[in-house]
Amino acid sequence: MPDRIPSPTPPTPDDRIRSREPLVFGGLPEAEGWALAPITPRDRVHFRVDRELPLDEFRRVLPDGVTVSYDQGDGLYRVDGACGSAAVLADWVKAWCTGQGITTVGLRAETGVRRRAPRDLPPEFLADLCRHYGPVSLKRLQRNMSTIRLHLPDPDDLGQQVxxxxxxxxxxxxxxxxxxxxAFLATQLSKWVHDLGRNAHGRTAADxxxxxxxxxxxxxxEYQRRPSEKELAAYMGQSVATLRRNSQTVATLNGLRNLQSLDGAPDATEILLPDSSEAPDEIMGEAEQTLLSHALTAACAPDPAARPDQRAGQPNVLGWATWYLTTWGGQTKTQLSSDLNTSVRNMNVYADRVEKALKHRLAELAE
Structure with missing residues (x-):
């Protein structure tokens, strides 16, 4: 009697993953596309400035072989050159900006940065790759959506960010x-979600x-209950004094996120001011400052006519901080930019929204 022929072993999930056909973008297998524009090392100088650089002029005077890119969202400039040129590039950037009356913020040199320029990939390959991984990324980010919507309530803004x-x-x-x-993209996405809070509220407060x-x-x-202040300090390896100071930072951040709860008075409540002929100048000064402070807060609150998924329907936290701290806090925008680890340009974008609303509020108060 012949030996029984064993039945073939069914493939395991790992076998099926290993045997999956490679993804094809723009007619090219994914691995071949990366090979056409391999990642390369370079030296890089990162910096921000107190006002926007004239990029066209800056590019014209750059040394041969040096390129510059600008991240408008972060307000971050990156100057790339050959390996070994980081220190020279940093000095050159600082000298050129000084000559233009521009102050650099957070300038630092980095060596051996490995990067590729997306434009070096075949256009059809890059377009198909984005069309594939865009929806995949959105699905991956569902677990972070509550955090994302604090900063990107508009679906169009979210799609662009992805x-x-x-x-x-x-x-x-x-x-x-x-x-x-x-797999690389998936690991990076959660890190970049955290950076949204850093950009909006400052790195120190968000971290x-x-x-x-x-x-x-x-x-x-571990203990199925909330920790006491002393227990939390010990758990984090901090003193109670440090924990209290950090908790105040967090409380301030949470308070700024809820500016809509501060919006009230001039439209809803009558504010009685003393007669200026009978009241001392100090009282009138305080009254005027109070009205201005309220007008600022109201200008940063969500627009009740806007939908919650629109940017105007969310509190303008960074705009409020920029105006308040430069008006009453005695800080310059450059100092504040360094403290919050965001660019002056980014602060100006949010502050401009405040200015438009504030002008309308002050006009109403003047009537």
Missing amino acids: FEWVLKAVAQYDETKSVPFG TEHKQQKAIAAFMA
Whole structure:
């Protein structure tokens, strides 16, 4: 009797993953597309400025082989040159900006940065890759959507941001590491979501809040209750005084996010002012300052006529901080930019929205 022929072993999920056909973008398998524009090392100088650079003029005077890119969202300039040129480029950038009356903020040189320019990829390959990974990224980000909507309530803004993140991943993806691009993109997305809070509220405040929330969550998972102030300080390896100071930063951040709860008075409540002929100048000065402060807060509150998914339907936190701290806090925009780790340009974008609303509020008060 012949031996029984064993039935073939069904493929495991891992086998099916390994045997998956490669993705094809613009008629090219994904691996071939990356090979056409390999990632390369360079030296890079990062910096921000107190006012926008004249980019066309700046590019014309750059040394041969040096390029500059500008991240409008972060207000960050990046000057790239050959390996070994970081220190020279940093000195050159600082000298050129000084000659133009421009102040650099947070200038730093970095060596051996590995990047690719997305434009070096075949256009059809890049377009198909974005069309594929854009929806994939949106699905991956569903778990972070509550955080994202605090900063990007408009669906169109969210879609644009996702494609910007895909292009950012394209620039940073190192095909020599044997990690699929999709896996690399997924790991980066959650980091970039956290950066949204850093850009809107400042790196220090956002990171402090993130660390505290992680520590509280870890403590509750371990002990099934919220920690006391002393327990949380010990859990985070901090003194109670440091924890209290950081908690005040977090409380301020949360208060700024809820500007709509501060919007009230001139439209809803009658404010009685003393007769200027009988009241001392100090009282009138305080009354005028109070009205101006309220008008500023009201100008930063959400527009009740806007939909919640629109940018105008969200509190303008960075605009409020910019106006308040430069008006009453005694800080310049350059100092504030350094403290909040955001660009002056980014602050100006939010402050301009405040200015338009504030002019309308002050006109109403003057009538």
